[in-house]
Amino acid sequence: xxxxxxxxxxxxxxxxxxxxxxxxxxxxxxxxxxxxxxxxxxxxxxxxxxxxxxxxxxxxxxxxxxxxxxxxxxxxxxxxxxxxxxxxxxxxxxxxxxxxxxxxxxxxxxxxxxxxxxxxxxxxxxxxxxxxxxxxxxxxxxxxxxxxxxxxxxxxxxxxxxxxxxxxxxxxxxxxxxxxxxxxxxxxxxxxxxxxxxxxxxxxxxxxxxxxxxxxxxxxxxxxxxxxxxxxxxxxxxxxxxxxxxxxxxxxxxxxxxxxxxxxxxxxxxxxxxxxxxxxxxxxxxxxxxxxxxxxxxxxxxxxxxxxxxxxxxxxxxxxxxxxxxxxxxxxxxxxxxxxxxxxxxxxxxxxxxxxxxxxxxxxxxxx
Ligand code: SF4
Numbered sequence: 001x002x003x004x005x006x007x008x009x010x011x012x013x014x015x016x017x018x019x020x021x022x023x024x025x026x027x028x029x030x031x032x033x034x035x036x037x038x039x040x041x042x043x044x045x046x047x048x049x050x051x052x053x054x055x056x057x058x059x060x061x062x063x064x065x066x067x068x069x070x071x072x073x074x075x076x077x078x079x080x081x082x083x084x085x086x087x088x089x090x091x092x093x094x095x096x097x098x099x100x101x102x103x104x105x106x107x108x109x110x111x112x113x114x115x116x117x118x119x120x121x122x123x124x125x126x127x128x129x130x131x132x133x134x135x136x137x138x139x140x141x142x143x144x145x146x147x148x149x150x151x152x153x154x155x156x157x158x159x160x161x162x163x164x165x166x167x168x169x170x171x172x173x174x175x176x177x178x179x180x181x182x183x184x185x186x187x188x189x190x191x192x193x194x195x196x197x198x199x200x201x202x203x204x205x206x207x208x209x210x211x212x213x214x215x216x217x218x219x220x221x222x223x224x225x226x227x228x229x230x231x232x233x234x235x236x237x238x239x240x241x242x243x244x245x246x247x248x249x250x251x252x253x254x255x256x257x258x259x260x261x262x263x264x265x266x267x268x269x270x271x272x273x274x275x276x277x278x279x280x281x282x283x284x285x286x287x288x289x290x291x292x293x294x295x296x297x298x299x300x301x302x303x304x305x306x307x308x309x310x311x312x313x314x315x316x317x318x319x320x321x322x323x324x325x326x327x328x329x330x331x332x333x334x335x336x337x338x339x340x341x342x343x344x345x346x347x348x349x350x351x352x353x354x355x356x357x358x359x360x361x362x363x364x365x366x367x368x
Contacts, residue, residue: 006259010231012202015131015175017058018082018103022131022177023202023234028260030251031204031237032244033060033086039067041074047244052081054248055292058235060084060106063097076101084133088140091117098124104177106133109164110142118164122173131175132168133204136160138182154190157182161195176201177235181208185223192227202234209239216240217250228258249291264290264351267315268301275303277321277340285344290351295358299351300329309334317350319343 014024022029032051036043038061048059063072063085072085084104085097091112094105098121105125109118125132138152141160149156157180168176178201182188188207196203207223210216220238227233236254238247255261268283269275283301290299300318302308305327308320313332320327326343328335328350338346 007229008231010196010200012200012234013174015177015202016103016129017084017131017177020057020082020103022058022204026234028228028233028255029057029235030055030248030255031058031060031084031235032056032247032251033062033237033239035242035244037068038062038064038071038075041071041078044071044075045078048075048079048081048083050245051248052079053292054245055252056081056248058082058084058103060086060237062086063093063102064088064090065093069093069096069100072097072102073100086135087112087121089113091121094121095124098128098130101128102130104131104133106135106179108135108137108140109167110136110145110160111140115167118167119171122168122171125175126173129175131177132173133177133179134161134164134168135204136164136178136180137208138187139208152182154182154187154194157187157191158194158198161191162198165199165201174201177204178202179204179206181206181239183207183209185210185219188223189226192232193230196230196232203232204235204237205233206237206239212241213246217246220250221254224254225258228254228260252291262294262296264293264295264297264299266290266299266301267312269303269308269311271303274306275321276305276323277303277326277343279303279321282319282344286347289348293355295355297351297354297358299347305334316354317347319347 012023014021034044034047036047082103084106085102086106087094089111136157141152145156145160161178161180180191185207205224207220210220238250240247256263266287268279271279298315300312300315302312302320305320305322309329309332312318317330325337326340
């Protein structure tokens with residue numbers, strides 16, 4: 001299988017979000033955002049834990065008022081994962097979130113208002129070694145930029161981002177990440193290309209208001225694939241309506257596809273009249289079990305024994321359904337028959353064996 005990374009990343013400076021480095025050649029990291037009321041600390045804590053166990057590396061949490069701030073404080077006391085406080089309008093919430101232990105704040109300076117308020121945020125971040133994401137957004141550009149461009153065009157978004165970079169640099173603050181998301185995937189590509197030409201701050205990629213699971217995933221993938229293969233982007237988020245956990249899954253899947261992360265790729269056949277097992281369910285179950293493994297493996301779940309192993313001969317290991325039993329195969333060759341009930345456990349044993357073997361190989365490579 002394909003190894004290594006064909007993408008040449010554009011050099012960016014490293015910025016810390018708590019223990020995670022963003023940019024500076026660090027792996028592109030996957031973010032998501034909670035959608036429970038932040039004021040409800042225990043529910044948000046539960047969601048953050050689920051996101052973390054799905055592999056999410058940085059979690060963003062909206063802190064919009066005093067109650068949310070209280071929930072954020074509760075959260076900070078109970079989780080170690082890097083937390084970004086997402087702030088609109090009220091600079092005091094940014095300052096107080098930083099005092100509560102936020103690793104970074106995301107602000108849209110266009111709606112924070114006066115420059116002195118942005119300075120207060122920068123001073124609070126500097127005092128705690130926290131970073132700031134300038135999060136320009138098509139829906140909330142400052143009026144002067146909007147007037148000059150007539151609409152939130154890629155040029156307008158880029159201009160706004162550059163303005164705020166300059167303002168924060170003028171305050172001596174450079175621990176910055178930048179995002180400028182449009183809800184249009186191709187405009188998102190344009191704006192990030194422009195920004196990447198003009199700055200070496202790390203970029204957080206995403207398509208804003210991308211949509212529901214399928215539509216939003218496709219739109220985000222379309223834009224982010226173009227950017228990431230150009231080497232642009234240091235951290236990503238899929239902004240999908242609903243449960244945030246699939247955002248994390250989609251993020252890792254995309255990075256794996258582009259060779260920017262290693263991990264287990266589960267392939268499954270599209271099913272046809274020959275299908276003997278519930279391919280979709282089996283594939284989902286395998287995906288759940290292997291999601292956080294970082295060893296590069298291909299695992300196949302195929303519907304029939306006639307074409308399954310042959311069709312999946314690129315797979316390291318796989319299972320194919322048959323009448324009353326299932327077949328485990330390795331590199332396209334049948335290994336053994338198993339009962340349908342025991343098939344997934346048997347497959348997992350094979351995977352664990354391969355993971356152990358590959359882990360040892362990696363260890364040996366590292367010591368020679
Ligand atoms: S592997 Fe078998 S069941 Fe699946 S699509 Fe191919 S022929 Fe059909």
